[in-house]
Amino acid sequence: MNALLTRLGVQVRPFRALVRTFATMDLRGQLYGLSTGAKAGELIPPLFWVYGQMLTVSLLLCAALAGRVDARFYAFANLSVAALMVFSAVVVEFHEAAYDPEDVRVIGHRPVTSRTWSLARFVNLLGYVALVGVAVTIFPTVMGVGLRDTDATWVFRYPIASVMTCVCSASVALGLYVLGGFGERFDGLRQALAWTQIGGILALFYGGQFMIRNGTGSVSMMSYDPPDWVLNAPTWHLAPWVSDGAIMPLAVAGAITVVLAGLALWGMQRAWSGVATVQAVTAKVIRPIYAPAWLAFFGVTRRGRAIFALTRALFGRDRELRSRTWPALGMAVTVPMIGILAGEYASPTAGLTGAAVVPIGSVVVLCGAIPSLLFNLTHSRDHIASFRLAPFWDGDARHAVAVAVYLSYCLPLLVLHGLVLTWVWGDGLAALSFSLTSAVLVALAARLCVTSQLKGPIASRSWRRGGTSGSVTVVIAGVSALAATVGAVWLLASASLVLWGAFVAVLFGALVASVVVDRPKREVA
């Protein structure tokens, strides 16, 4: 091994030291959730989320395809999803394993070649790829043996193909990261992929249940007569190795894997030379953010306006915070899209049908996204925002932050949703009444979230400052359950104008009451 590394021009001892250091830091870092100030029992680290997500998607896909398609299509579908999941995981989560900005400050002046550093970082990334690779390989391997046209050799053929697919996919993701200079240009891709991932998962859920319900066997037909896009996919050409043991696809895939990994490594080496020698950046002139006086209409005090402006600035300028915000809202965008495309997005005023549940469901999903947005902003140790806002944390601040979240993200989405409803339903009045009710319900959900940060048996643990996002799932569950219950009442109340009016009045009353209750007591001179 040492001889091989030396032949590759890698400094053996520094390489081993760096690999050991990166692995040590990973085990102590936030991905494994063992950082200071967090007890293992209180959180669900990001790595577990990613791992669970991959296992779930893989299981659903296997369950949906098993018995319906032949071995080649089964292998193709699973390898393709594995490639997409690994690509997305590297871009969205694990790019941190490939490059840490601290590296420049800590080892930039040490006698380490860029080749040594890049190989150490690449090996570090491959550790994560191996972990997620196992997650997307277990179910297709185990369930694939049971297909009617496979034999026992599937047990080693599929994992080999899966390893190659995962390494290729990770190498391509790494290549894009490197082309983006490890920096800002990469963020757009990260956000786009985070959205795509959510959309893909929802489509898979919907597609899965569609296939189970579908009596025409359209998926089976597609596997026997694949469309052109399937025939052109690289994983389709690798699948014969898995299904029939064909050697040529394996050899070609092996060569491609080596080339792609080599290119990614070469790119990292060049990029390291770039980042390690250009450390300083030119100061930027940025536009100040003010809080307008009309915020008083939303019950924001003068002091609260300063908090509002600070919150808007943090949302606008903290790229990491933004990149965690969009995925939380992704569900609220994807549910209406799927509902509309499936033709199941009817107005609740048109009658108590299953299709009328989906629009209300999309509003409930938006309510469920608010705790994550607030947690990232006010309590997460991963974002500087929570530390900036901590010293001002009282009723005024809580309300201002809730209003900032509402006006920055929720209201624009609701307005857009209202326009879409007008177009889909062809009934402006129904769309308007629906949007008004949504606006009040979502505002109430935002208020409920900030009010739940007051001392309480569950809330005090869930909103503990400095935790990871795992703890806030309790609040997400609570808010979602409550919003779903209110949504059910809304559906029933939509049958009559009087009932609907009473329903909105009660919601609005609860909203005003929640603001008044949380007001800090003013000292009387």
Next chain:
Amino acid sequence: MSGIEVSGLSHRYGETQALSDVHFTVPPGEICGLLGPNGAGKTTALSAIVGTLRPDAGTIRLGGYCPQEGLQARQLLGYVPDSGGLYGLLSPREHLLLASDLHELDPAVAAAKMVELVEQFGIGAILDQRIDTLSKGQRQRTAICCALLHEPRILLLDEPLNGLDVDAARVLRDVIRSAADNGAAVLYCSHILDVVERLCDRAIILSAGKVVADAPTSELVAKSADKTLESVFHALTHSADVDELSGAFDA
């Protein structure tokens, strides 16, 4: 072997000229202070010297080697950055071992040196604590030990007294003097002028990216009205016309 040689160093950030035709040398055995007001270009100069910033123009030689080419210059270099320079998730012991491995030091020699530095700077009690849980002074001590472990021939220190208590500051001054006596070239960047006055053999003052004074500390002090480096610094760095003053205090 030569020490630090900087010639024609220039660098620009957008519209801002951070360094403009900077020349100086620090021979082996000398402690040279690098002074200047905020934004004068000190950190840019240090970044270029350690090789983490590629300047627009100029050449840099450390012990005769260019820091941008090959590893020889970096083998000779010990650097204490202004802040950071340590992985927060490691312990001081792990960091020292990392530094030892990156410089490929003989394990026995490195272990002996480590014991010596740990004792000198009093970090024995915190050796296995995570760096992100340490105080600023403890981190600074750790950074200094990591920089000195391989007995560098070129020593660059950017505000090394930041966060250090009286005892540690005294130890550091002794260590720096001892390193220079053993032939190391030391570039000491600081805002604490009385320390520079006592410790440094020579001082370079930067203002608006230009060298406005480069002379033995004693001569600079002797030429000022109240015999302090502070008044020299004030006179040189508060002038509107840096070019006019440049060289006025040269030896």
